[in-house]
Amino acid sequence: MSLVTVTRTQAGTSGILDRIGIGHIALAAALLVYPAVASEFFLVQIGAYSLIWGLIALSLMLLGGYGGMVSLSQITCAGIAAYIVAIFGTNSMNIHGFGWPWWVLVPFAVLISGLVSAAIGAISVRTEGIYTIMITLAIATAFFYFAQQNYVLFNGHSGYAGIPTPQFWGVHWRDPLPFYYLCLGVSVVAYVAVLYAAKSTFGLALQAIRDNPRRMRAIGYDVTAHKVLAYFYAGLIAGLAGVLLVWFNGRVSPGTVDVSQAIDVLVIAVIGGLLHPIGPFIGAVFVVLIQTFAIDIVGAERYNTLIGLVFLTIVFVSPDGILGLWQRLKPHLAQAPLRPSRR
Amino acid sequence: MAQSNVASRLEGTGAHALELDDVARHFGALVAFSDVSMRIAAGERRAVLGSNGAGKTTLFNAITGDFMPTAGRIRFFGEDITSMPTHERIRRGLRRTYQISQLFARMSVLNSVFLACRGVSRNRFSLLRPGLSDATMAQAELILNAVHLDAYRDTLVAALSHGQQRQLEIALALAGAPRFILFDEPAAGLSPTERHDLVAILNALPKHIGYIIIEHDLDVALRVSEYVSMMHNGRVFKEGTPAEIEADPQVQDIYLGGRHHG
Ligand SMILES: Nc1ncnc2c1ncn2[C@@H]1O[C@H](COP(=O)(O)OP(=O)(O)OP(=O)(O)O)[C@@H](O)[C@H]1O
C-alpha cells in the first residue's frame, strides 16, 4: 500500500517532464529548429523524406518489434493509399481523378490501407518467422505485377502523375517548410501513439503473444484476432506514410511498391532497431543519407553494395541495430566521468 | 462435502463441471491416452495420479484444447466444448497451469496477472493504458496477495525464482473468476515450505471453484483432493476416495512400487 502511495506522489511532483524524458525533449527541440539551419534540400529531400520512410518502417516495427511478425508488405499498404489518393483525388493523367477533397480522401486512403493490411495479416498470421517473411514478400510482389499490368485501375506501368498536395488554412503544404512540419507532425502523432499503446492492454497483450502465444490462449486471448488487429493499426500508419509519399513525389507507379522498396523498409527497420519506435526513424535518416550521398562516394551503381555492406556490418555488430548499439554504449558513456582518473 | 459429490456423481443428476466421454488423443500411431470417461461435479476437487508418460498432461491438453482430442466428447457445465478453440473454453471459466511454466519472461509480474484478468473481459483490445486506480489492476493485486507474490509486483518474470514462477502460474489460473481449474503438477520442484503454502492456497480457494490436480506427491494430492483417479498407460484404471486408493493393492503395485505401506 505504501508503495502505491510513493509512486503516486512521485508522479505528481516530478511531473510531466520526467514522464516525457529528457531525450524526447531534446529531440523535439532539435527537430523544431532544424529548418532554421537546414537548406531547402536538407529540409525536404533528407528531413521530410526520412520521416516518411521512418513512418513506413514504424509500421513494420509495430508488427515485428511488438508482435514478432516481420511483414514485407507494409510498402504495399502505403502504395495502395498512394494509389487511392491518385485515383479518388486529382491527377494529371485524365484517368479517374474524382477530385475528392483531402479531408475525405486522406481518411479513406488510410482506412483502406488499414483494411488491406488486416487482410494480409489474416492470410499470414498462421505462419511464423521466415514463412511470414516469404508470404508477405509474395503478396508484395504479386501486387507490384498486378499494378503494372492492370490499366483499368492502376494505369499500368506509368501509374499516375501530377498529383497535387492540398492547400488549406492558407498554406501550400508542398512548400518546403510546411511540408517538413506536416511530415514531422504526422510522424510525432504516430510515434507517440505507438509508444503510448505499447503499454496499453492491447500493446501488452501483443508483446505477450509474441513471447508465449500458447499461454495467451490459455488466459482467454484469441491470438489470431489480436495479430490481425495489430496488422490493421500498422496499415493505418503505413497508409499515412503512403499519402505523404504521393504528395512528396507528386506521382505513384508500380516502382513505388516494387520488391526493392519492400526490402528497403526492412533494411531501415533493422538498421535502426526494432526495440523502440524511435529505431525506424534513426534507420530512415541513416539510409536516406546513404542513398543520397552514395553517388558521390561510390557511384550510383554501387549503392546497393554499399547499403548491403552497411547492413551486414550493423547486423553483425549489433543485432538490435543502431538503437541496440546505443543502448550498449550508454552505460559506459554515463560511467566514464565517474571513474577515478588514473595517473 | 466429498460424500455429496460422490453421491451426485453416482446418480448422474448433479450439475457437472466436466464430463468426459471416451476421450482419446493419438499422436500418429502413439496413443497418449484413450477411453477416458470422467464425471466431475461442480466444486469437486479431484486428483489424477499416475506414472510418467501415463497421459495426464495430454488429458489436460485435450480438455483445454491445447491439443484437440482425437476421439470422444467433452462437456463443460453441460456445454459441448470438444472442438471449441482454447480461448472460448477459457472465457467459459476453464483455467489451467502448466507442468513446465508458460510465462511472459520479459513482462512484470503485475502486468502478467493484469493480462490474465483482462483476457476474459471485453476490454482485452483496449488501447488505453491501465491507470493505478484501474479496477482490473486492483483485482490483479488481490490475486498476487493470494499467492504471496505481492512484494514482487514490479519484478520481471525472468528474475523470479522457480518457486515464485510456480506461484505465478497459479495466479494466472486464478485471474478472472474461474469456475474450474486444471493444475498440472503445481508442487513439482518446490521446497517443503513452498509445498505447505501451496496446500494452503488450494484449500483456501472459494468452495464453488472445482479443480483437477495432477500430483506425483501422494501426500500433497491426498490433502487437497476428495476423490482420486489413477492413470496408467493412457487409461484410467481406478477411481476412489483417497483412503480407498491408498489401500488398493493394484495401485500399490503399479504406482507406488511398494514405496508406501498400506
Ligand atoms: N506433443 C506430443 N507429441 C508426441 N507425443 C506426445 C506429445 N505429448 C505427449 N506425448 C506422448 O504422450 C504420452 C503421454 O505423455 P504425457 O505428457 O501426457 O504424460 P504425463 O502423464 O503427463 O507424464 P509426466 O508425469 O512425465 O508429466 C507420452 O508417451 C508422451 O511421449
Ligand SMILES: [Mg+2]
Ligand atoms: Mg505431465
